[in-house]
Amino acid sequence: MRWLFNLSFRRKIPLWTSFLISLSIFVVGAALMTRAYEDMKRAVVISAGNLGHTLANTVAPALLHDDVWRAFEIVRSPIRGEPAQTPVQVDAVVVLARDHKVFVSSDPDTLPMLAEPPALGVDWVQLSTRLGAESNWSLVLEPEDSNYLYVVLPITDRDAQLGHLVLRYSKSVFHPWFIDSLWQGIEIGLLVLAVLIPINWYWGRRMATPLVDLAQRMGTILETEPAPLPPDLYPYQDELGQLFRAYDRMALALRDKAALENEVVKSERLAAIGQLTAGIAHEINNPLAGLITVVDTLKLQRDLDPRTLRNLELIDRGLMQIRDTVAALLVQTRIQARPLNQHDLDDIRTLIQTQVSKRRIRLEWSAAMPDELPVPASLVRQILINLLLNAVQAAAEDGQVGLWLGRKEGPEACLSIVVHNDGKLLSEEQFAHLFEPFATTRAGGHGLGLWVTYQIVTQLEGRISARNVDGQVEFVVNLPLGEALCNTASA
Amino acid sequence: MTQSISNSLPNCNRRKWLINSVSFAAAGLIGLTRKAGATGGKLRVGMTPAFLHDQHRLLDEWRDFMAASLQRPIEFVQRDSYRETMDLLRLEKLEFAWICDYPYLHLKQEVRLLAVPLYQGRPYYRSYLIVRKENTQFKSMADLSGSVFAYADPYSNTGYLAPRYHIRNLGRDPATFFRKTFFTWSHRKVVEAVASGLAQGGAVDSYIRDTLVHVEPELALRTRVIWRSPEYGFPPFVSHRSVAASDFQLMQKHLLDMSSTEKGRDLLTRLNLDGFTIGDQSLYEGVARMMRAFGEA
Numbered sequence: 001m002r003w004l005f006n007l008s009f010r011r012k013i014p015l016w017t018s019f020l021i022s023l024s025i026f027v028v029g030a031a032l033m034t035r036a037y038e039d040m041k042r043a044v045v046i047s048a049g050n051l052g053h054t055l056a057n058t059v060a061p062a063l064l065h066d067d068v069w070r071a072f073e074i075v076r077s078p079i080r081g082e083p084a085q086t087p088v089q090v091d092a093v094v095v096l097a098r099d100h101k102v103f104v105s106s107d108p109d110t111l112p113m114l115a116e117p118p119a120l121g122v123d124w125v126q127l128s129t130r131l132g133a134e135s136n137w138s139l140v141l142e143p144e145d146s147n148y149l150y151v152v153l154p155i156t157d158r159d160a161q162l163g164h165l166v167l168r169y170s171k172s173v174f175h176p177w178f179i180d181s182l183w184q185g186i187e188i189g190l191l192v193l194a195v196l197i198p199i200n201w202y203w204g205r206r207m208a209t210p211l212v213d214l215a216q217r218m219g220t221i222l223e224t225e226p227a228p229l230p231p232d233l234y235p236y237q238d239e240l241g242q243l244f245r246a247y248d249r250m251a252l253a254l255r256d257k258a259a260l261e262n263e264v265v266k267s268e269r270l271a272a273i274g275q276l277t278a279g280i281a282h283e284i285n286n287p288l289a290g291l292i293t294v295v296d297t298l299k300l301q302r303d304l305d306p307r308t309l310r311n312l313e314l315i316d317r318g319l320m321q322i323r324d325t326v327a328a329l330l331v332q333t334r335i336q337a338r339p340l341n342q343h344d345l346d347d348i349r350t351l352i353q354t355q356v357s358k359r360r361i362r363l364e365w366s367a368a369m370p371d372e373l374p375v376p377a378s379l380v381r382q383i384l385i386n387l388l389l390n391a392v393q394a395a396a397e398d399g400q401v402g403l404w405l406g407r408k409e410g411p412e413a414c415l416s417i418v419v420h421n422d423g424k425l426l427s428e429e430q431f432a433h434l435f436e437p438f439a440t441t442r443a444g445g446h447g448l449g450l451w452v453t454y455q456i457v458t459q460l461e462g463r464i465s466a467r468n469v470d471g472q473v474e475f476v477v478n479l480p481l482g483e484a485l486c487n488t489a490s491a
Numbered sequence: 492m493t494q495s496i497s498n499s500l501p502n503c504n505r506r507k508w509l510i511n512s513v514s515f516a517a518a519g520l521i522g523l524t525r526k527a528g529a530t531g532g533k534l535r536v537g538m539t540p541a542f543l544h545d546q547h548r549l550l551d552e553w554r555d556f557m558a559a560s561l562q563r564p565i566e567f568v569q570r571d572s573y574r575e576t577m578d579l580l581r582l583e584k585l586e587f588a589w590i591c592d593y594p595y596l597h598l599k600q601e602v603r604l605l606a607v608p609l610y611q612g613r614p615y616y617r618s619y620l621i622v623r624k625e626n627t628q629f630k631s632m633a634d635l636s637g638s639v640f641a642y643a644d645p646y647s648n649t650g651y652l653a654p655r656y657h658i659r660n661l662g663r664d665p666a667t668f669f670r671k672t673f674f675t676w677s678h679r680k681v682v683e684a685v686a687s688g689l690a691q692g693g694a695v696d697s698y699i700r701d702t703l704v705h706v707e708p709e710l711a712l713r714t715r716v717i718w719r720s721p722e723y724g725f726p727p728f729v730s731h732r733s734v735a736a737s738d739f740q741l742m743q744k745h746l747l748d749m750s751s752t753e754k755g756r757d758l759l760t761r762l763n764l765d766g767f768t769i770g771d772q773s774l775y776e777g778v779a780r781m782m783r784a785f786g787e788a
Contacts, residue, residue, distance in 0.1 A: 067673070067674075068689070069641070069673055069675040069676065069680060069684060070674035071687075072684070072689050076687075104689070108687055108689040111640050112639075112688070113671060113689065114639065114670060114671060122714075236627075292568040311771045
């Protein structure tokens with residue numbers, strides 16, 4: 001039985017409703033049939049009453065005068081030659097004398113004259129008993145396990161009771177008639193089922209399909225990131241609709257949580273890399289300063305042969321390169337700086353103009369800049385230059401680069417910087433290592449620009465993020481202007 | 492009745508019959524019916540269950556034939572029991588009647604023998620004891636002791652007197668021999684009562700039972716004859732003694748001449764008779780003997 005309950009709703013709903021429809025049709029049909037049977041019996045009794053009354057009146061004189069033949073002709077008159085075809089057709093008519101013996105019957109073969117009730121069968125004994133108990137009324141008798149229904153009327157002449165008239169109806173005629181009605185009922189029932197069941201299957205499937213879809217999505221929710229539901233899957237407001245919306249909210253929350261987790265992992269990795277790099281840079285810086293001093297001192301000696309001098313120059317350039325690289329890795333933000341003003345932006349625009357012109361880039365510049373902003377000007381300048389130069393390099397030839405800079409008000413006062421370009425979109429792989437050192441995206445870059453930018457933003461307690469949006473690559477930086485942190489990564 | 496007779500007459504005689512009918516009706520009103528025969532009025536003939544008197548079409552044709560032959564309006568008066576016809580004769584409400592031989596002997600003082608039908612060329616018939624065809628255990632009257640028995644009519648010879656006489660000859664009392672008896676008031680219905688199983692046995696006129704074998708074989712052949720009585724004089728046509736001699740002769744001649752006309756022969760064939768003879772009182776000696784045995788004559 002359990003398998004029945006384990007079935008998919010897709011089948012269970014139509015099956016159950018089909019079962020219920022069938023059951024209702026059966027119950028209603030059975031009720032109607034029972035009613036029809038009772039009606040038929042009532043019709044028989046009414047018809048028997050009318051017939052019996054007429055016969056009883058007509059047969060009374062014959063009974064009074066012991067005129068057997070007249071009585072026989074009278075009781076035989078309602079009997080047709082062939083067996084009864086309808087339930088209201090009387091099967092046999094019997095006149096019982098006062099002593100309950102058969103005075104005459106329409107069927108002398110089975111109900112012979114002068115026969116006493118025990119000789120006629122159990123029905124007649126019962127009937128005789130009832131006759132003894134009651135007297136002036138018509139009686140309907142349906143003995144158990146009998147094929148017959150009996151209607152009994154008294155035969156009277158004035159006040160004197162002469163005997164009884166018994167009308168016998170065959171119930172075996174009821175049955176074919178009843179079965180006929182039953183078949184008719186079943187046919188109508190099947191017809192109704194033939195109409196209702198397809199409707200019901202359609203409706204059931206329609207209701208079950210979204211449920212099944214939801215169940216499948218729920219089943220895989222832990223393995224894959226839940227996709228949002230198609231909006232037209234179940235656009236109604238009932239409990240199912242509420243369930244779908246709840247699922248949507250849950251899926252959204254799960255996606256956000258996953259994104260947050262990714263972010264945290266990434267930040268932690270970047271922080272670890274930052275610490276490591278800073279440690280190594282310090283360890284290199286100390287001996288490096290000594291080495292540079294030694295090389296400088298050596299270069300000041302006059303008696304150096306040209307070959308040695310050339311080697312010293314070589315060492316010097318190498319050491320300088322090491323110093324520059326290490327300096328780039330060691331982002332220093334703890335410097336007192338003046339606040340950012342409009343001139344800084346103008347400077348930056350001028351600085352990148354050469355590159356922009358060279359690559360014939362269209363530059364969109366939208367900077368809503370108040371007089372001053374309480375952020376360190378030199379660091380913000382470095383962020384802006386890094387992001388803008390990257391964008392110019394990444395943008396297509398004759399492409400487009402945009403800057404949006406502005407102050408976001410509200411409980412979180414922020415300086416918001418958005419830089420975008422129409423170059424090649426970033427891949428998943430690139431996103432994963434975007435802000436790590438030496439993770440360059442193009443030939444010729446050393447891959448420290450974004451690393452440095454990230455370090456600065458992080459040290460300023462701001463947030464930086466990148467995304468592909470509307471066919472463009474967009475970097476968003478939010479820097480706090482007051483005490484509160486800028487948590488929103490978006491523009 | 493007057494009207495219906497007029498309607499059934501040929502057109503040429505219509506006016507005459509109408510006048511006669513009106514005068515007859517008037518005579519009836521002033522209590523002169525008794526003289527109706529003598530005045531050339533309507534003749535009333537009583538028909539009894541001595542033959543298949545429920546063949547209404549045959550009776551209509553016979554009446555019309557008789558009326559045309561006698562040039563007199565004829566009324567057939569049908570009663571279901573001999574007793575009623577006997578009463579009508581006694582009250583002189585009938586001029587003629589076809590009655591059983593047993594009633595004839597009862598009415599000997601009031602009626603005259605008019606003519607006796609010839610059945611199979613002879614003025615005789617018998618009583619048959621019949622049982623249902625499948626009741627093979629009944630082979631004689633003695634086997635029917637304690638059964639339900641159907642008589643035709645208390646004034647029938649073959650349907651009452653003869654079987655009782657037979658029982659008496661068996662040394663039994665006819666009053667207690669059967670468990671129950673009843674009358675069907677017609678020989679045909681005796682056959683029906685036995686065929687349906689209402690009665691186990693019945694006594695019936697041989698002429699009627701044999702005729703039924705031709706007319707209604709599906710009914711008649713459901714019964715079987717287990718005993719045949721001696722021959723008795725055939726149920727006669729009688730006239731009341733008050734009937735004028737001219738009317739008596741007229742009717743007697745009509746009956747005797749029936750077999751000599753085509754229509755008459757046709758009717759006789761359908762009645763399963765051959766003709767009529769004048770007959771004789773001695774024909775009915777057998778019945779008289781049985782009556783004497785029961786102390787009735």
